[in-house]
Amino acid sequence: MRILVMGGTWFLGKSIVEEALQRGWDVTTFNRGRSGQDVPGVRALHGDRTEEADLNRLAAQGPWDTVIDTSSSELPPRDVRLAAQALRDAASRWVHVSTVSVYAGWPHQTLTEASEVLECPSDADASFGYTGADGSPTKYGFQKAGGERAVTEAFGERAVFLRPGVILGPGEYVGxxxxxxxxxxxxxxxxxxxxxxxxxxPVDVRDVAAFAVDQAAASSAGAFNVAHPxxxxxxxxxxxxxxxxxxxxxxxxxxxxxxxxxxxxxxxxxxxxxxxxxxxSVDVGRAVAAGLRCRxxxxxxxxxxxxxxxxxxxxxxxxxxxxxxxxxxxxxxxxxxxxxx
Ligand SMILES: NC(=O)c1ccc[n+]([C@@H]2O[C@H](COP(=O)([O-])OP(=O)(O)OC[C@H]3O[C@@H](n4cnc5c(N)ncnc54)[C@H](OP(=O)(O)O)[C@@H]3O)[C@@H](O)[C@H]2O)c1
Known part of the structure; x- marks a missing residue:
């Protein structure tokens, strides 16, 4: 397998890289070279994913079997769209790390992948969305929902969305x-x-990473909630x-x-x-059936x-x-x- 990890230098992205290398895969990473260190053994490419010229330079280094996107936590949908469009012909598949916050009912209701998702256009900028008075919904949730939509527009059935709740483990920078x-x-x-x-x-970062890497090589489509069963x-x-x-x-x-x-x-x-x-109260039955294993x-x-x-x-x-x-x-x-x- 030949994969491109967007990010790949810290926490989840780093853990995904380590897991893929352990499986003997060919791993390229793409980041600006600001957070963390490139993991030894990867082909490390540097650039800003919000810049079209950098993305075109990156696309020319393909093709890849799968892109795993771990670097869009703070990017608006329009930037996710820029990357997905630039790489649509350079990769067969896109595994997108999203969040449980995309659900309109989180954190009030029990959620399955069929639960309603917040509405956000794929070309929205960072101003789209709002955080409700009691902390729900969140602007982050709207933005990530728009990011999912942007990836769907570029990759369709070739896209998978992982929706973790809280991720913990070695390297956690949230605190x-x-x-x-x-x-x-x-x-x-x-x-x-x-x-x-x-x-x-909460779920261990290494278990999310293993599941993301499994999904890179799978033929699944759609969304998976990811939390400790x-x-x-x-x-x-x-x-x-x-x-x-x-x-x-x-x-x-x-x-x-x-x-x-x-x-x-x-x-x-x-x-x-x-x-x-x-x-x-997040239902993870679909992910467990697809191989999610949590320590x-x-x-x-x-x-x-x-x-x-x-x-x-x-x-x-x-x-x-x-x-x-x-x-x-x-x-x-x-x-x-x-x-x-
Ligand atoms: N932590 C949690 O509990 C949690 C829960 C649910 C979902 N998630 C999701 O999990 C994903 C991974 O989160 P994370 O905290 O591990 O990583 P992150 O903060 O989303 O991404 C950091 C990585 O992205 C790179 N990056 C950031 N901006 C970039 C840009 N403009 N161009 C190129 N590379 C860029 C960084 O390297 P440089 O700075 O060197 O560029 C670094 O490698 C995110 O999508 C997040 O929304 C996290």
């Missing part, structure tokens, strides 16, 4: 699991979002963070309305905590801790700073709760 691990490592009373038995279903409870998640960091931390489970009353922001201040009913999340937690201790932060990223609850705010809330009881 969700890294924050919980660093919080656990400080020990003491840890403010925790009740109920402890609430199921979460079984998931784990928040209680087990936090227990695993405390166990791998080997501290004396003890969760203090606090009801959601009390956390909200104390001004704790869902999703960012306490990463992975969100009260919306459908946030962790136990405890392995993701342990390997991310090992990575953090060995490498620390791979790159500076603005999203890292958005995540986590300040130690002083947590201490103040815990003290207020203790004095109430």
């Amino acid at each position: 969700r699991l890294p924050w919980w691990l660093s919080r656990a490592s400080r020990g003491g009373s840890v403010l925790a979002p009740a109920p402890a038995d609430r199921r979460i279903q 079984e998931g784990m409870s928040f209680g087990d998640f936090l227990a695993a963070c405390l166990a791998v960091t080997e501290t004396d931390g003890r969760p203090v489970w606090v009801e959601p309305d009390v956390l909200v009353e104390h001004g704790v922001r869902q999703w960012t201040e306490l990463p992975l905590w969100r009260t919306h009913a459908g946030v962790w 136990p999340l405890i392995e993701t937690i342990a390997d991310t801790w090992a990575w953090l201790r060995a490498d620390g932060r791979p790159v500076d990223h603005p999203r890292w700073a958005e995540h986590g609850l300040a130690a002083e705010k947590e201490a103040k809330i815990l003290a207020a709760l203790a004095s109430d009881s």
